[in-house]
Amino acid sequence: MLPRTFVLSLAVLLAEFFLSGCNALNPFCGSSRPAPLIGSLSPSTMTFAAVQQGALLTVNGSHFVSSSEVVINGKTISTTVISNQQLRVTITSGLIPGPGAVNVSVHTPGGNSGDLGCTSGGNSSLLVLTITT
Numbered sequence: 001m002l003p004r005t006f007v008l009s010l011a012v013l014l015a016e017f018f019l020s021g022c023n024a025l026n027p028f029c030g031s032s033r034p035a036p037l038i039g040s041l042s043p044s045t046m047t048f049a050a051v052q053q054g055a056l057l058t059v060n061g062s063h064f065v066s067s068s069e070v071v072i073n074g075k076t077i078s079t080t081v082i083s084n085q086q087l088r089v090t091i092t093s094g095l096i097p098g099p100g101a102v103n104v105s106v107h108t109p110g111g112n113s114g115d116l117g118c119t120s121g122g123n124s125s126l127l128v129l130t131i132t133t
Contacts, residue, residue, distance in 0.1 A: 034063035035122030036106040045130040052093045059087040059106060061124065068108045071123075072096070076107065091129075102129040 038061035046055050059070055062085050070079045070089045077095060080088045087106065096102055103126045110121035 032120035033065050033067070033108050033110065036063050036068055036108045036124040037061045038104075038106050038124045038127055041104055041127050041129055044127075045132060046091070047132050048093075048096075048099045051091050051096050051131060055091045057089050057091050057104070057129065058082075059089070059104065059127075061085060061087075061106065063108070064106065065108055067121075068106055071103075071105045071107050072129075073103050096131055099131045099133045102131055103127075104129050 038059055040060045042058040042060060046057075057070075064081055064084050064087055066081055068079065068081060068087060069076045070087055071077070072089075072091070072095055075095065077089050082088055105126045106124040108121040108123075
């Protein structure tokens with residue numbers, strides 16, 4: 001018979017393993033992706049004339065992965081992942097029809113581990129890109 005303290009320790013370890021979601025103890029969470037975080041836009045203001053010519057926008061943050069996508073006013077656009085801290089997109093007048101405030105966020109699709117109790121992917125908060133005349 002095993003000592004009671006050993007059995008209790010084993011029970012706690014197994015509970016953490018199966019109930020803790022995506023942590024270092026759960027090997028099934030290896031394909032999960034972190035939710036993206038955005039901190040700044042560069043530039044944070046641009047002219048509509050620049051947009052009409054196709055302006056580059058850099059999104060700075062963290063937890064970006066190869067499947068992360070920039071979302072402009074609710075529309076996902078083609079994104080170049082520079083690093084896990086930087087994404088780049090081209091802003092055009094087809095996407096932004098005129099001057100004003102533009103909502104920018106990042107979306108990372110979930111991995112294939114959601115059914116295993118692991119959180120994966122998600123949406124960042126919004127930042128505002130200002131388009132001037």
